[in-house]
Amino acid sequence: MASKSSEFTGRHMLAIFVGGFGIVIAVNLFMAFQAVGGFHGVVVENSYVASQNFNAWLDKAAAARALGWEVRPEHRRSDGRVVLDTTGVPAGARITAHLRRPLGAHQFTALTFAPDGNGRWLSREAVAHGRWTMRIAIAADGKHWAGESELP
Numbered sequence: 001m002a003s004k005s006s007e008f009t010g011r012h013m014l015a016i017f018v019g020g021f022g023i024v025i026a027v028n029l030f031m032a033f034q035a036v037g038g039f040h041g042v043v044v045e046n047s048y049v050a051s052q053n054f055n056a057w058l059d060k061a062a063a064a065r066a067l068g069w070e071v072r073p074e075h076r077r078s079d080g081r082v083v084l085d086t087t088g089v090p091a092g093a094r095i096t097a098h099l100r101r102p103l104g105a106h107q108f109t110a111l112t113f114a115p116d117g118n119g120r121w122l123s124r125e126a127v128a129h130g131r132w133t134m135r136i137a138i139a140a141d142g143k144h145w146a147g148e149s150e151l152p
Helices: 008-039 047-052 056-067
Strands: 070-075 079-088 096-101 110-119 120-126 131-138 141-149
Touching: 047 056, 056 141, 070 131, 070 141, 079 096, 079 110
Parallel strands: none
Antiparallel strands: 070 079, 079 120, 096 110, 096 131, 110 120, 131 141
């Protein structure tokens, strides 16, 4: 006959059951708080309508890549203005950018750029220091290009 201390009882089963579900719930709550607190995501009014436009967005991106225009944010000058280095962008193009903070408080700003010579463009507005994500748009000769980049 087995001793009472080595017997598997209903209390043991209850402890295993509650402990296992407790771990699963704790991990799920932790992951949910991390996801909601760290990623602001892209908000659309109607996700179904957005999903219907997805292939059109892919076609626009392919057409923009076919233009061969390249844009690289070079740096931020000491006065806070942003310098873009471009390749293949025609003279007379209109370049704008919308900046957002990728982390933390929601903060947005908009920039317009003027040519600075040799494929370089300089923002008319200054940008506060810190980390930004830039969504750059170029329009020239009825053609459009869009891209996203981190601001160094």
